[in-house]
Amino acid sequence: MQLIGKLDQDKRGIGSIIGATFLVFILLSGFTFYILTVNINEDYTDVLQTVDQLDLQKKQENVEFVSISTTNEDKLNVTVKNAGSHQTQLIWLGIFDETVTPNTQEYHKMDVYINPAETLSNIPEENITILEGQERVIQLVTELGNTFNSNYPPREEATITITGKNCTTTHNPSQWNLLGSTQNVSGSVADLASNDSSYAIFNSYYSGTSTNTNHFVDNNSSNVDNSTNTGTHSNFTAVQYGPDLINDTLTEGNTGTTSLFEYYNTGDDDGGGGAWAGFKLCQTFSSSTSFSITSVKLLLYRIGNAGTVTVGIYATTGNPAYPTGSVLTSGTTNGNTLPTASPYEWREITLTAYALQASTTYAIVVQCSGGNGGNAVYWRDDSTSPTYGNGMYGRSLSSGSWDAGAQMDNTRDGMFEVWGASYSYQLNIEEQFTSVDTGAYTNKELCIFAGTWSTSETIKVDVWNTTSSSWVNVIASLTKNA
Amino acid sequence: MQISRFFLRNNRGISEIIASLLLLLIVSVAGAALYSFSLSAFSSSSSTFQQQIDQREEQARERFQITAVWWNTVNQLNLTILNYGKIDIAVDAVYINGTPASISSGRGAIVGTGELFSVKLAFSVLIQDGQTYEIVAISERGSKNAAYWKA
Numbered sequence: 001m002q003l004i005g006k007l008d009q010d011k012r013g014i015g016s017i018i019g020a021t022f023l024v025f026i027l028l029s030g031f032t033f034y035i036l037t038v039n040i041n042e043d044y045t046d047v048l049q050t051v052d053q054l055d056l057q058k059k060q061e062n063v064e065f066v067s068i069s070t071t072n073e074d075k076l077n078v079t080v081k082n083a084g085s086h087q088t089q090l091i092w093l094g095i096f097d098e099t100v101t102p103n104t105q106e107y108h109k110m111d112v113y114i115n116p117a118e119t120l121s122n123i124p125e126e127n128i129t130i131l132e133g134q135e136r137v138i139q140l141v142t143e144l145g146n147t148f149n150s151n152y153p154p155r156e157e158a159t160i161t162i163t164g165k166n167c168t169t170t171h172n173p174s175q176w177n178l179l180g181s182t183q184n185v186s187g188s189v190a191d192l193a194s195n196d197s198s199y200a201i202f203n204s205y206y207s208g209t210s211t212n213t214n215h216f217v218d219n220n221s222s223n224v225d226n227s228t229n230t231g232t233h234s235n236f237t238a239v240q241y242g243p244d245l246i247n248d249t250l251t252e253g254n255t256g257t258t259s260l261f262e263y264y265n266t267g268d269d270d271g272g273g274g275a276w277a278g279f280k281l282c283q284t285f286s287s288s289t290s291f292s293i294t295s296v297k298l299l300l301y302r303i304g305n306a307g308t309v310t311v312g313i314y315a316t317t318g319n320p321a322y323p324t325g326s327v328l329t330s331g332t333t334n335g336n337t338l339p340t341a342s343p344y345e346w347r348e349i350t351l352t353a354y355a356l357q358a359s360t361t362y363a364i365v366v367q368c369s370g371g372n373g374g375n376a377v378y379w380r381d382d383s384t385s386p387t388y389g390n391g392m393y394g395r396s397l398s399s400g401s402w403d404a405g406a407q408m409d410n411t412r413d414g415m416f417e418v419w420g421a422s423y424s425y426q427l428n429i430e431e432q433f434t435s436v437d438t439g440a441y442t443n444k445e446l447c448i449f450a451g452t453w454s455t456s457e458t459i460k461v462d463v464w465n466t467t468s469s470s471w472v473n474v475i476a477s478l479t480k481n482a
Numbered sequence: 483m484q485i486s487r488f489f490l491r492n493n494r495g496i497s498e499i500i501a502s503l504l505l506l507l508i509v510s511v512a513g514a515a516l517y518s519f520s521l522s523a524f525s526s527s528s529s530t531f532q533q534q535i536d537q538r539e540e541q542a543r544e545r546f547q548i549t550a551v552w553w554n555t556v557n558q559l560n561l562t563i564l565n566y567g568k569i570d571i572a573v574d575a576v577y578i579n580g581t582p583a584s585i586s587s588g589r590g591a592i593v594g595t596g597e598l599f600s601v602k603l604a605f606s607v608l609i610q611d612g613q614t615y616e617i618v619a620i621s622e623r624g625s626k627n628a629a630y631w632k633a
Contacts, residue, residue: 014506022513026520033524040535047539051568054545091596092564094550103552105562107598143596145547145566 057086058144065150066119068138076128078138079121080148082114089113093124094139094147107141170195181205215436216240222432224464225471230255231427239431243449250429256422258294261287262390263417267382268299268344272414273395274378276306276371280400281379282314283414284321284391286361291420292353293329296364299415301344304375306335306368311349313356314363320392320410322402323363329354335368335377344380346417353421361391364416379414386413427459446474453480541623543568548619548629549598558586559609561601563619563627565593573601575620583617590622609633 062084069077076095082088090112097104108128114120123140130136136152172193178184187200220236223229234249262285275281296311312330314323331349339345356362368377381393393412396402448461458477465472545567552560559578565571572590576583588601601619609615611633618628 015509018506018510018513022517025517029517029521029524033528036528037531040532044535044539044542047542051542051545092549092598094562096550096552098552101553105550105552105560107562139549141549141564141598143566145545145564147547147549147564 054144058142058146060085061088061142061144061146063088063090063114063140063142063146063148065138065148066121068150068152068154070130070132073127074129074131076124076130076138076152077121078123078140079119080114080123080140081119082116085116087113087115089143090123090140091143092139092141093128094137094141095128095130096137096139097135098137099135176200178202180207215433217431217433219432219434220429222430222434224430224432224466227428227430229253229429231429233429236431247451249451250427252425252427254292254421254423255426256292256424258419258421261289261291261293261418261420264382264386264388264413265297265299265346265415265417267385267387267413268380268415270381270383270412271301272379272381272393272412274303274373274376275309275366275368275395276373276376277369278396278398278400279376280323280396281366281414282323282363282394282396282402282408283379283416284316284323284361284363284394284408285388285416285418286359286390287356287418288358289422290356290358291422292355293351293418293420294353295331295348295350295419297346297348297417297419298364298366299344299380300335300338300347300366300377301342301380302335302338302340302375302377304371306338306375306377307370308368309333309335309338309349309377310367310369311351312365312367313351313354314365316361316363318405320405320408321361321363322394322405322408323365324402327365328362335371338377346415348419355423356420363391363394364414364418381412381414383412386411388413448475448478450478450480537623540569541625544571544621544623544625546571546573546593546619546621546625546627548617548627551617551629551631559583559603559617559631561588561603561617561619561629562598563593563601564598565595568595570594571625572622573599573619574622576601576603577616577618577620578603579615 062082064081064083066079066081067077068079071077078093080090090110093108093110095106095108108124108126110124112120112123112125130152133153138150138152140148142148173189175189176184182205183203185201185203187198189200191198191200217239220233230253232251232253234251235246236248238246238248264283273279273281293313296313298311300309310330310332312327314327315325316322317324329352331351333347333349338347366377366379368375371377386392391413392408392410393414394402394408396407402408446461446463450459458479459475460473461475461478462471462473464470545565547564547566548561549564550562552562561576563573570592572592573585573588574590576585584604586602586604588599591599593599614630614632616628617631618626620626
């Protein structure tokens with residue numbers, strides 16, 4: 001009973017003790033946590049201050065290259081100066097070769113301290129070989145992370161000395177005024193600012209009394225281009241005065257080439273007819289193109305002495321066509337030189353050139369008027385299978401008449417070839433000034449007064465450049481009446 | 483018989499004692515549990531805070547610089563990086579004009595303070611002669627350094 005009463009009296013303080021104990025624990029724990037947090041923050045702040053200080057020092061760090069050279073043993077020798085405000089520690093030296101591909105790079109470790117304003121040579125301490133003339137980029141790396149680069153060998157430096165004594169001062173114009181008829185051809189004031197390749201170009205003008213002097217071409221036989229003239233003058237003298245209505249008419253020349261136009265030269269199997277006294281032989285023909293006949297070749301032979309053989313070209317009439325009218329063009333050959341037997345001769349008889357029209361039938365007529373039955377010329381022919389379609393063979397009566405075509409034989413074709421030149425008319429005439437002093441005149445003009453011509457063709461006018469030995473065109477298309 | 487009588491006469495106070503003891507026990511256990519939980523919570527929070535501060539501290543102590551950029555081979559760009567911070571670093575990524583570059587060598591390598599190391603890149607962008615490129619190196623802690631390179 002006493003015990004229980006005791007316990008009952010003491011239990012009232014236990015709760016307070018326990019509560020106080022817990023309160024103390026809680027306060028201690030909170031304080032501990034607070035202290036811990038403060039310590040962590042202080043540490044972090046210390047670190048930030050430290051690195052900020054380093055960053056500040058890094059910004060203030062400045063190393064200048066005083067010189068980069070090589071010793072007699074080709075060892076690299078760098079001299080640097082600490083231009084910053086703090087001590088600098090060099091920890092790496094880099095050497096780059098950018099002259100090769102790929103670039104090369106090497107770093108050498110160092111441990112060099114340089115005080116502010118101190119200049120230090122013999123960097124690096126180890127021997128690094130660089131041959132004279134080799135180009136390198138030298139890099140110094142500091143402990144604070146800065147890099148400083150310089151070139152070896154150092155870039156060329158130039159010194160300019162300006163002396164004011166006995167020197168010449170240059171000025172350049174700021175504007176110009178053109179007087180009279182002076183013309184500014186090209187350039188501006190800015191082009192005169194310095195002595196270089198930029199200039200201003202002006203044209204002067206003639207202020208005296210101008211007179212005109214005419215010079216005419218005076219030589220139409222020059223040949224500066226070694227090219228034969230094509231075409232003809234009618235009156236070269238007329239262009240050496242005037243201008244008036246007396247003209248020099250230029251006529252185109254035919255530059256067509258000679259070729260065989262009509263022929264029947266195979267199938268010879270017959271002695272043909274004989275031409276003597278009034279007997280004539282003929283072969284009619286026509287061509288699809290116009291041309292200028294220049295000769296004929298006939299397969300001939302003779303008996304006796306035929307004498308002079310005349311070959312003429314005649315117009316034709318009738319159906320079948322037979323020769324008519326007077327001879328258009330003709331030529332002769334010596335009949336006495338013809339063979340009397342096989343092989344017979346393709347004798348060429350040259351004719352005065354004569355223009356034959358396309359699709360018009362003409363006749364080749366052979367005469368031997370001085371001959372007789374024993375002295376005659378014969379013209380070979382094809383009497384079995386003649387195939388020439390544009391004419392036929394024929395022999396006249398003793399009177400020379402073709403009996404209104406009855407003497408033409410469409411079962412035979414004479415052996416013949418008709419040669420001529422195609423038509424290609426051109427004008428290529430060279431005329432020359434030989435007595436003109438071209439340098440004595442301010443203005444020079446080339447004048448050509450063109451008259452009238454029947455076609456729409458134009459004329460090209462060139463002048464000869466004696467320097468380049470070539471023609472230079474001055475008028476591309478000279479039209480008539482211009 | 484005397485004892486029984488004794489207990490019978492005094493059993494009215496037992497339940498009060500037991501109740502007090504039980505109450506004391508409950509309060510003690512609850513207090514201990516609460517204290518333990520609070521301590522654990524404080525400890526965990528403190529640890530997390532410590533880790534965050536440590537990370538910031540490490541990142542603050544981290545410094546590196548791209549000292550050189552040069553051609554190594556025809557299609558490979560080489561970066562030389564200096565660790566001038568107060569802690570080891572490792573490069574995790576490189577960007578050329580904002581485009582991720584493929585690191586063929588040097589990624590994740592631990593580099594001590596004051597040391598140089600090389601990072602080789604395979605081009606991920608078209609390099610043109612005469613063009614200037616921004617090259618950014620990122621460390622594993624998230625620090626970065628940029629350099630401008632003229633091809």
